[in-house]
Amino acid sequence: MIKSVFKNLGALEPFEIKNSYITLCLGAPSTFVYLEIMKYYNPEIILPFYGNIIFSILFLIIGILPSFKSKFILEHYGWFVFGVTMAFQHYLTYAIYLNNFSLDILLVTYVFIFGSVLLLSNRILVLIYSATETIHLAYAVYLNDINTVYKTAILLSAIAIFMCSFWMMNIFIRYRKETEALNENLEDTVKQRTNDLEIRAKELLDKNRDLEEFAYVVSHDLKRPLRNIYTLTDWLSDDEDEQLNGKALKSLQQIKSQVTQMDLLVEGILNYSLQAESDQAVKEINVHTLVKRIVNSISKEHISISLEKKLPRLVFNELQMQQVFLNLLQNAIKHTDKEQIEITINYEVSKHNHTFFIKDNGPGIPAKYHKKIFELFQKLKVETDGEAIGIGLALVKKIIERNEGEISLESSEGNGATFIFTLPK
Structure with a gap:
């Protein structure tokens, strides 16, 4: 049960895996360059544990993991993304505290919070992420000596960003579910129509077989009596012992003509109906x-x-x-x-x-x-x-x-x- 829940939380749709892959691969050099620029313009800024290098490498590694096509990685990729984003977020929160809530670090933190919530796109993981980050940020604010107004503004702005991100994520999830429902309905409709077509095709096949059987009956069972009729009328016409007047002979000739026409019709129908063979x-x-x-x-x-x-x-x-x-x-x-x-x-x-x-x-x-x-x-x-x-x-x-x-x-x-x-x- 726990294993199933764990797996479901980390499962991502193929397009979400692709989106995370692109975002992290682009984010790796972007993070390093941006933090280096910050250090250049603010030499006093503190980035502990070489975080700009370590997390840039981590982003790149996590980004390229789907390329290995490992079933385990693809099934749990959401957890890899969640782990690296939450680790970096808490690193930034710690860096904020060390830099006395410097505005440039604070701005990076807020931007990353907003992007991370949208990237995770899983309500439970977002709640865990938001709760731990809020507690960490509140604790950092509590430990710092900045004034109360500044503390309140920092916390309220962080909460506002979380709420906005969460709201946008909900819209995306709702839209995705509606799309999935439409796709499922479409698949059901296609399956139903396919089944109907298969049934119809079977019915047509059965009817074609019936027609072939009918054509066989026509060719063998109808042509024989027709030829017998023709032969009998021919005998009567040629029989000198039969005293037939001209009218009777003419009638016999008409019978022979009609039998010949009927025989041609039977042959024509047979050729036409069995043409597909x-x-x-x-x-x-x-x-x-x-x-x-x-x-x-x-x-x-x-x-x-x-x-x-x-x-x-x-x-x-x-x-x-x-x-x-x-x-x-x-x-x-x-x-x-x-x-x-x-x-x-x-x-x-x-x-x-x-x-x-x-x-x-x-x-x-x-x-x-x-x-x-x-x-x-x-x-x-x-x-x-x-x-x-x-x-x-x-x-x-x-x-x-x-x-x-x-x-x-x-x-x-x-x-x-x-x-x-x-x-x-």
Whole structure:
């Protein structure tokens, strides 16, 4: 119990240790110089026991103690500061008595009292310091032959300095405690929010797992009956024994078309929802070679795709890069109104970004639809050929933005379209 109290009294905050360290290191030469100046202008002054030298050295030693990073010193540094300041204060009080309460020594004593109280910043230590110094000073006054008025003035001025210092110290301690309380509240708030975020992150992780499971179910359990329906309608259409009229055959074809559309939707949702699985599988890829491979696979007599510049090598997910170019090129091909399709792929590099341009000679897209086409399941035309499901451009946008890039469209009705996407270097 006593050991704990002793340790708490001597404990200082890191900033208080630093403040004491600086003060004592500066005070060591200042004390010596000031007392030497006093001796120079007042040769009769008495400084017993070479106090100006001894205490200057002590201040310096105590000042540099924290530099050793000793746990014991740091935990009890307040006691070291208290001991050296109180010793010097009582030395000055003794010097006052020997010098018959000379004004220059008295002034040094008062200044040191004021500074010491602020430096200690611990109420109990300050009370001990004040009480012992008051008793010592009163005893010195009692022993001296100076007149009563002078004695009273000395004691009252010392008490006033103690009270002023103590008042200022209380303000500082109160402010420090308020700051500590605010910091504790802030730490509690941060911890609470961190916990909330961790809980939220876990919930999102669980939901993502549920979505992955759902996507798995969709890919395996829904696609099978869809394909069975398609196969059955195909059998019925080809079965010559079944006497089906034209209307029935048309209905079967519509069923097959809708099943095909549903199968594409399921596949598109699966690709879109599971896109994050391969986010981390990145490597350096030759974009030019990859795009050339895509171009060769989709080029036909009426489809002309040209690369204006050599495309760069990038550290990226190869499958994702393939999906970006394939979807953009297929989009240009599907939605053309020209017999001869012309597509150009261009590239620019800047200090921070790689920029790619895919331009077509299609019908163009009105400005009011420039954002809509990047939304999931959004199509500008309802009467499509059955292969457009409104996922391709949404998937492209998702890939680009997940890799900290941007995608935009420059187009006007009747003037073709240019898709522009940037990726950071």
